[in-house]
Amino acid sequence: MAAAPVWSVDPRTGKQREQVAAEATAQEVDEAVRAARAARPALADRTVRAAFLRTAADLLADAGEHLVEVADAESALGPVRLKGELARTCHQLRAFAGIVDEGAFLDVVIDHPDAGATPPVPDLRRHKIPLGVVAVYSASNFPFAFSVAGGDTASALAAGCPVVVKAHPDHPALSERVASVLRAAAARHDVPAGVVGLVHGFEAGVELVRHPLVAAAGFTGSVRGGRALFDAAARRPVPIPFHGELGSLNPVVVTEAAAVERAEEIGAGLAGSMTLGVGQFCVKPGLVLVPAGAAGDRLVKTLADAVGGTDAGVLLDHRMRDGFVAGVAERAQLPDVASPVTPGAGGEHTVSAGFLTVPAGRLTGPGPHDLLLEECFGPLTVVARYTDAAEAHAVLSRLPGNLTATVQLSAREAAGEGRGAEILADLTPIAGRVLVNGWPTGVAVAPAQHHGGPYPATTSTSTSVGGTAIERWLRPVAYQGVPEPLLPPELRDDNPLGLPRRYEGRLER
Structure with a gap:
């Protein structure tokens, strides 16, 4: 049985514009996830990650006129609004590149042995590592900023996590074009194209959150849809973090x-x-x-x-x-x-x-x-x-x-x-x-921003906007008693990468 076609629709008329793709089968979802997982080693170098993100921002800006035209045809949001949203998206990518360069997100902490402490402290060194492949579910109302190249994708890539994006049916043509831009940016830094996967279709979205190689998910959408995916993530044999933004009365x-x-x-x-x-x-x-x-x-x-x-x-x-x-x-x-x-x-x-x-x-x-x-x-x-x-x-x-x-x-x-x-x-x-004495519309992309809230606003305590959004895709690992030559470079005493860290209780910049 042939897969259902995916059409781009003009909301101003309700008429179909073009057939963009076909809904992904379970096999195609599996292939996208495995390709993303295979791309993980290419993101291990922070210098490569930062350069990739900056190139992605540059190429998106270069293609801006065409992308805004496609986005307007599928969303009816208007060129003025969409140009601003695309600029915000490029800013997010560059901001996360800066965070990757700085390295503070790794949260490096080093404690040397202290036999006189109660209880005694061994040699302990901790930092954060990427979770793995992240599933990203695009939002309808932000075809750039919360979609294929949006904050979830940017923060996941910054953390060192490849992504597979489930495109929103309201802007499938734009999703395909933006994914192509991101892959072109990846190619310039010898990062495999699979680092950004894209699938279409409701069933594909369900298969994606269930896939055993998917390590976390980010979602922006309705309470009903988000809760269904959240529950599916929790029912897995190995549950995964699901960071969903579901709804808000404000x-x-x-x-x-x-x-x-x-x-x-x-x-x-x-x-x-x-x-x-x-x-x-x-x-x-x-x-x-x-x-x-x-x-x-x-x-x-x-x-x-x-x-x-x-x-x-x-x-x-x-x-x-x-x-x-x-x-x-x-x-x-x-x-x-x-x-x-x-x-x-x-x-x-x-x-x-x-x-x-x-x-x-x-x-x-x-x-x-x-x-x-x-x-x-x-x-x-x-x-x-x-x-x-x-x-x-x-x-x-x-x-x-x-x-x-x-x-x-x-x-x-x-x-x-x-x-x-x-x-x-x-x-x-x-x-x-x-x-x-302000109004909530308008969410600044800034280090102190928090875009989240108690359920049902979100399913976790994290933010999907601002620099700390990267924390969703990381987990801490502590090494105890590991000889210096065997330690990751981030945790060595001589700090070869020049990272900010807390060393013997002192914050070092």
Whole structure:
């Protein structure tokens, strides 16, 4: 039986553009994984790894015009957004090259024998080594930054791990082209093409996480899909780490003092954040706690005016569009839920942005309104009007894990007066990134960044953005009593590689 064809589809029309590939068979998945494993020795040299990553960034930038054209045809995200995302992707690759050069990620620690310690300390030397082949599952909403050459791939290659990428069905043509660019970059440094494998198809994704030579996986997508793969990874005879980003509500709390001070500014900022990219960001603010009363009314009016003036937009595919329209309709019919600006179908291929309002008291205990505490992918947010601090606290205490949580404070509250610290204490346990007087959309690629959070935001405590994302693909190994000539060069006393390390309790740069 012939494998099912993989088509590139234009989400603006729903029409097929071109047949790109065929869904991978179990044998083809096995071949891709084995080719990746065979490429591991070529990544052993950190100098080669860093050069490979920089060349990949250069070649992607060189092919940028064509790649953006293909990405726009498959995602409808627009050239401006996609050019920025491609630049971010190239920056990620170069940033990880710098991390590889520096070597601190190896976490070298050397302790010499101390017979007088209690208990006695033998000669111990520890560093981190790559796990092996990493399975990467591409995201729909970031065809560059969370796809074939995205952060999971870049960090895995930086760690010394080859990858096999399961392409997202929303951008298969772009996936093939980007994979070709990465392989061209690998060839310039005598790294085998198998260092970046690419497979298509749902069943191929399942086979990939089950493959006995796959050592870890990174995923960005839905709770349902991510949880199924997470469970499959755990059921293996040898379970593997599964770093999944699954879903997030990204709550926002607006204090009464902040609403009094700058209701219009907050309303306009919220409108821009929730509609950015047609609401298809994983950090879109999906639940906003706004005080009842005049100041909150001003905020909601500003939000209505701004969102009402937003043009209808195209979602990444028609399945997502259908899910958004159905999700909005289900939420809108709940008791006491109003639609100041009605979201939903904007046309045959588009959706219109909007928001729902509900008394916060409806969310303080279990009931049908719990649906409003679940992410709805697309340009929708829920504004919950609270009557006092206790009611807002009760809602926050019921929220699951999130990527982000935000509080909008007044100037006096930001200076330390009022309830700012109390609200931050409510938000910190439920989010991986906590913001004050900002908006969560826009995730900086920086060393201090953390893009993760308690379940279901992610399945682990790691980040998928920033330099520490490399830690997901490493494991520590300690050597005890090993003679100097037999030690890896990273662990020798004379430090031939010039690595940062902790030597006899002292940090050496």
